[in-house]
Amino acid sequence: MISLDTLKQVAVWSHDLTDEERERARKGISEKTYGKGAYICHQGDRFDSWAGVVTGLVKLATVSDLGKQVSLAGLTNGAWFGEGSLLKSEARRYDIVALRESRLMLMDIATFNWLLEHSVGFNRYLVRQFNERLGQFIGQVENDRMLDATGRVAHTLALLFNPRTNPGVGRQIAITQEEIGLLSGLSRQVTNQSLKILEGRGLLQVERGGISIKDWRDLFQLGR
Secondary structure (H helix, E strand, O other), X not given: OOOHHHHHHHOHHHHHOXXXXXXXXXXXXXXXXXXXXXXXXXXXXXXXXXXXXXXXXXXXXXXXXXXXXXXXXXXXXXXXXXXXXXXXOOOOOXXXXXXXXXXXXXXXXXXXXXXXXXXXXXXHHHHHHHHHHHHHHHHHHHHHHHOOHHHHHHHHHHHHHOOOXXXXXXXXXXXXXXXXXHHHOOOHHHHHHHHHHHHHOOOEEEEOOEEEEOOHHHHHHHOO
16 A cells, blocks of 8 residues: 555556546555566566556567567556556566566556546546557557667657656656667667767767657657
8 A cells, every 4th residue: 555645656546536547546555666677567467556666667579470579568667567468367478577676556456446447637648648548559560570770769669658558757867778679679879878978969868877868759750
């Protein structure tokens, strides 16, 4: 169980709930920390929690029939994920990996289902979430088939800086080139070259220990 203040800080969707709904939500959420490289869930396993990233960096990935690993999404502060699997009551179709030490909020399935049945605000959030995710994954397919390395890095960063799915990130994120490469499916050397190109175009600034941007939509336009 978490405090009401903590819920409001880490869950943007809680702002649209009634007092009763927020109280129910906070009672059904626990916290857990995963170390760097830890698997939060393996593809094919059940993970009966709706999860939110408090701090850290999480990757959703799968492996194709040909053995190629495909990154589906990178999630950081404020992002919530896994609602589709809970709604369909199925095993996860992707690996969930902590790329660095990450603290997660885990909502139990009973609380998730109660909010689904009783909260208009919660359902509106889920609809917006589904719409955003659908656009991301359609873009990901185009990304893998059509974009060069620079476009892939731009697309990856645009998703990370997207305030609709990662509302706690702002315009600066602490992330290494190795982590960007893992999310983009590129080597560190190629990632470094791509970042230099993007920086030369004025789309971002590579800083010590992170990346800062002016507008995530500029990166999105390049990475589409």
